[in-house]
Amino acid sequence: MALTDEAITKIRGMIQSGELPPGSRLPPEQQLAAQMGLSRSGVREAVKVLESARVLDVRRGDGTYVTSLAPRLLLEGLGVAVELLRDDTLLEVMEVRRMLEPVATGVAALRMSDDDLDRLAALLDDMRAAADDAERLIGYDTAFHRTVVAATGNETLTSLLDGLSSRTLRARVWRGLIEGNSAHTTIEEHHAIYLALRSRDQLLAHASALLHVNTSEAWLRAVLAAPDGQGDGGA
The missing domain is CATH 1.10.10.10 (Winged helix-like DNA-binding domain superfamily/Winged helix DNA-binding domain)
Structure with missing residues (x-):
């Protein structure tokens, strides 16, 4: 060695x-x-x-x-690592998202194209139509946030947040939201982010994204604290 x-x-x-x-x-x-x-x-x-x-x-x-040596290549393994993290460490990942995602969303408010905004509007419609289907919501939710972060034009940031926002993490949040009858509320948080982006309001976009990540983090904590959420290692 x-x-x-x-x-x-x-x-x-x-x-x-x-x-x-x-x-x-x-x-x-x-x-x-x-x-x-x-x-x-x-x-x-x-x-x-x-x-x-x-x-x-x-x-x-x-x-x-x-x-x-593009960031998307070098950071590709991050998502795999996040998938393997245990429950307590998943909450640390959410904390990192809370530090990065609102800032990225604020930057995106100044850089998003009209086509990107139209795509977000279509994804919101898809999310509402799939409000009770966690698997479909995961896909739409991922696409929504990826579209927002990619609009920053910062490939390193996009790759980093892609890795942190793993499918496992999103699945656990969305299943918790659906079981708690709060999926519609969280979809409306996405709508608030969209409206802030559409208005090109950087501070409002930052605040809306921060509120959304905080909601997701709170629900993940609730899911991990539930008796049937114990001992699966976050996978």
Whole structure:
């Protein structure tokens, strides 16, 4: 493992220094190992690790390339990690969402296109039509918030919030809302966010999103505290 870690550090250093820019091809394994003064096995394992992290792209019969290093690639594994978090840590994820999502929504109020706003209006209609169906609501809810955050034009922020807003987290919130007969109220919170965005009111959009995340967090706490919500590890 020590040799693999050293190989990972050296390859990352070559990428960070610009010696291996995005899209470039790595030297053949034997040459790369000699260049770094490491064994071929250590380099091979390092490449596997960096491939899993979406830093490298191994193309069989062609070679190994540095990926685009775009945030959507490098942060792709965050959602998988969130899915595996246990109950108490899911609440920490909601806290992070509360820090980021309202700010992103406020920024989106100044940057959203009319087409984006029309899409949100259509998603609101879909949400109302599916008010008693958690699975459909999860999809519409995800699309709604993704459309809002993507309008910021900040790919890192979009990828980060995509990962934090996992399907597991949304499913538990929506099931709690439906069972508590509060789904319609939360859908209206989405409507309030939409109206603030449509009016290009940054402060109102921020406040509306903060209220919505707080509601979701409160319901998640209620779901996790329920006897039948115990011991499933948040999955």
